Amino acid sequence: MIQGDPLKNIRVVLTQPSHPGNIGAAARAMKTMGLQALYLVNPRHFPHDEADRRAAGALDVLEKAQVCDSLAQALSGCVLAVATSARQRGLRHEVKSAREAAGALLSAAATHPVALVFGNETSGLSNEEASLCQLWAYVPANAGFSSLNLAAAVQIFAYELRMAVSDGVLPQAPECAPATLEQVEQLYRHFEQTMTHTGFLDPSSPNGFLNTVSKWPPK
Amino acid sequence: MIQGDPLKNIRVVLTQPSHPGNIGAAARAMKTMGLQALYLVNPRHFPHDEADRRAAGALDVLEKAQVCDSLAQALSGCVLAVATSARQRGLRHEVKSAREAAGALLSAAATHPVALVFGNETSGLSNEEASLCQLWAYVPANAGFSSLNLAAAVQIFAYELRMAVSDGVLPQAPECAPATLEQVEQLYRHFEQTMTHTGFLDPSSPNGFLNTVSKWPPK
Incomplete structure (x- = not known):
């Protein structure tokens, strides 16, 4: 069981990222908001100079990044996984805005790891990957052009998590130990x-x- | 006097951006949130292939971008200019969070153009540029590493503007015509x-x- 700063219990999982620049920019986005735990599922290129360059002062996040063979491995030990998407999906999961999802993640992160899962830049998450997540979350966007860059989406979710901390969404210890x-x-x-x-x-x-x-x- | 969607009255002004990739990424960030009016004050490289590449589906924002010789020119006709910074400044302006600033910008954008001003990636805004703005705004961030990428900062402010619209921060027509x-x-x-x-x-x-x-x- 992990105690302390709930932001430290929040994993950012990038599944099959194509562009190493996005990995570095995501690491920088995370660190600006106090997130540290980056998980990469089958990245196309990693480590990579472009990732290092775009990470700027967040090389430590890249150096500690966990590279995994599957999303299930990246989610090991988590009690909540939130899948992010610009699109509504066929799977009938609960859907929350980024702001609402931040509150749910933070509450669950009181005592156990949780994960925020981002799909590939072009194809998003597969249905099989999505089935490992319990909630869907989206960034409210221009309906005519909702195509956020991957690292930009990470930045907004990370920002909402930090705002939720400062807004006093205090993590609650669950009444009983949650299942992984x-x-x-x-x-x-x-x-x-x-x-x-x-x-x-x-x-x-x-x-x-x-x-x-x-x-x-x-x- | 411009009426209608208040987001259309909000200019994003990048002063002396060094990296063309950031200009393109800022254009994409803007369009995802419904912003269209990009002003560039003495960009080092523009137009540029890297800007086009990072803009992805937001080339129209780049094509309509106004290139200016001075910040004063970019702010012409505006009734409010908000300077953004990660740092507290010596100038004793009013300082708001991104969320608070979004409400102020949106209210003022009911009838007149307003501007959100970003400084150079390394040096920020000069004191002379800052003196042309009436408010300062910042993104709440990790005190140990608050160095947001320029386009990431644009993304967060643009997101908060869109959220303010959907939260019902309705633009109010001023009781008398505001001064430019x-x-x-x-x-x-x-x-x-x-x-x-x-x-x-x-x-x-x-x-x-x-x-x-x-x-x-x-x-």
């Missing part, structure tokens, strides 16, 4: 096996049923 | 001449007196 995402996934697999075994679920036509179950935090 | 910055400057020159003539002000030792007079809006 691995534990939640295990529960879903148990559901799936039981429902299949009893004939409730047809595994050849699941209709996305299990994608709609995940909601965090529990009511 | 040129008219205010003429009034100050008149004060200065009169105070010097009457012996109240020693022009060889003005002690910054006239820098402290400017406050907008009038109480």
Whole structure:
């Protein structure tokens, strides 16, 4: 269990970033707002001179960055993962604005790691990656041109997290220990096996049923 | 007098930007939030391929950008200019957070142009440039590393302007027509001449007196 500054418990996860400049700019954006934990899932180019250059005074964030083979690995130990997108998605997750999501992340970060997940610059998050997240969050933007640069999106979310701290959104210790995402996934697999075994679920036509179950935090 | 969408009355002014990539990224940041009016005061390189590349889908903002010889020219016709800085300044202007400044800009933008002014990436705004602005605004940041990239700072201010619109900070038509910055400057020159003539002000030792007079809006 990690205690102290809740911003230290917030991971920024970039999945398959294409442009090393965006990785460096994201590191700089994070550090300006007090975030430190950068996770990179299969970056196309990293380490890279362009990442170092754009990081400016935030080289320490790049040097400590965790490079992972999968999003599941980057989320290991987290109790909440928030997927970011400019688009509404087919998956019926709960959707919050960046400002609302910052409050949810901060509250959960009191005692455990949480993650803010960004997709590839062009293709975003795959449905499989999205299914590992419990909330969706978006930056309110011009409907005619909502294409934020990746690092610019990181900057806005990081800024809202810092503003939430200064606005007094105090992290609340949960009444009971929250489950990690691995534990939640295990529960879903148990559901799936039981429902299949009893004939409730047809595994050849699941209709996305299990994608709609995940909601965090529990009511 | 310009009516309609108040975001269209808000100029983003970059003074002496060094890196053309930042100009393009600022244009993209603006367009994502519905801002269109970019003013460039003595840019080192513009137009430039790197600006076009970083603008992505916001080339129209670059193509309509006004290139000016001086900040005064860029502010012509404005009734409010807000200077942005990560640092506290010696000049005793009113200082607001980005969120507070967004409300002030939006209210004033009901009927007249207003400006949000960003300094050079390294040296910021000169004192002479700062003296043409009525408010200072800053992005709340990590005290140990507050060095936001120029386009990232534009992104946050533009985002707060858009959020202020959606939060219902409705522009208010002023009770009387506000003075333009040129008219205010003429009034100050008149004060200065009169105070010097009457012996109240020693022009060889003005002690910054006239820098402290400017406050907008009038109480």
